[in-house]
Amino acid sequence: MGKSPNVYSFPGVAELAPTLRQYVLAQQQASIERHGTFRVAVSGGSLPKTLAQALLAKGDGTPADTVDFNKWEIFFADERCVPLDHEDSNYKLLKDELLNKIDKEAFGEPKVYPIEEKYLNDAQECADQYEKQLVSVFAARDSVKLPLFDLLLLGCGPDGHTCSLFPEHPLLRETDAWVLSISDSPKPPPKRITLSLPVVLHGAKIAFVATGAGKKDIFKSIFETEEGRALPCGLVNEGAGDKVSWFTDNAALEGVSVPRRGSL
Numbered sequence: 001m002g003k004s005p006n007v008y009s010f011p012g013v014a015e016l017a018p019t020l021r022q023y024v025l026a027q028q029q030a031s032i033e034r035h036g037t038f039r040v041a042v043s044g045g046s047l048p049k050t051l052a053q054a055l056l057a058k059g060d061g062t063p064a065d066t067v068d069f070n071k072w073e074i075f076f077a078d079e080r081c082v083p084l085d086h087e088d089s090n091y092k093l094l095k096d097e098l099l100n101k102i103d104k105e106a107f108g109e110p111k112v113y114p115i116e117e118k119y120l121n122d123a124q125e126c127a128d129q130y131e132k133q134l135v136s137v138f139a140a141r142d143s144v145k146l147p148l149f150d151l152l153l154l155g156c157g158p159d160g161h162t163c164s165l166f167p168e169h170p171l172l173r174e175t176d177a178w179v180l181s182i183s184d185s186p187k188p189p190p191k192r193i194t195l196s197l198p199v200v201l202h203g204a205k206i207a208f209v210a211t212g213a214g215k216k217d218i219f220k221s222i223f224e225t226e227e228g229r230a231l232p233c234g235l236v237n238e239g240a241g242d243k244v245s246w247f248t249d250n251a252a253l254e255g256v257s258v259p260r261r262g263s264l
């Protein structure tokens with residue numbers, strides 16, 4: 001890819017949120033201009049909370065600073081195979097943190113694509129059916145090789161995983177399927193579905209949101225070492241170059257040698 005990812009660093013989440021908002025709304029605007037909707041994939045973890053902080057903030061009222069949720073189509077970059085009202089569900093997390101708090105009168109309502117509960121017992125079936133949902137939105141598999149998300153909003157685990165793509169896992173080598181199942185996730189719960197690495201890399205923009213001193217070691221590895229470049233987050237950096245942006249904080253980047261900026 002050649003070009004490096006953009007790394008943005010802030011004193012903390014409160015300072016990061018307005019820039020994340022600006023970034024997401026710029027992608028929203030560009031996507032609506034391109035094709036009338038904004039197709040986003042989101043992860044679980046700490047992301048929904050930070051995203052809510054960014055998106056539920058009071059804008060300045062201009063179109064460029066207004067979230068147009070009616071145009072949003074939200075998918076899950078990864079999901080746990082549990083009922084949608086289960087404490088482990090990424091859908092529930094997003095609903096509790098963001099969706100339920102949207103002022104729908106003012107900002108509209110996103111179309112959300114959760115996994116289908118009837119397939120929960122079989123992770124592979126759950127993944128296949130989720131892929132079918134993607135096919136129905138992004139066009140038939142025979143007409144597009146990969147779905148094109150306008151924006152993927154992802155986390156970075158302490159081992160360098162992203163979505164439910166874990167270090168050295170065979171799923172990282174999958175080149176055909178759009179959505180994969182995993183039954184031995186090292187992070188509980190074990191049964192999950194995840195977008196494949198080629199789908200992530202194909203995204204128009206990819207943003208990692210990861211903060212706190214707990215990320216220091218893994219950031220050092222990802223940004224400074226060969227080994228780290230082979231971890232799932234490192235592979236996204238390598239494969240998607242400057243389509244990737246990292247929204248992080250000074251605590252996570254302490255002692256990490258990577259060029260960073262404090263604004264877009």
Ligand SMILES: O=C(O)[C@H](O)[C@@H](O)[C@H](O)[C@H](O)COP(=O)(O)O
Pocket residue numbers: 043044045046047078079080090154155156157158161162163164187209210
């Ligand atoms: O379903 C999941 O487990 C998440 O999608 C996962 O991939 C998460 O994004 C990372 O583990 C980072 O989590 P934090 O943001 O909490 O560090």
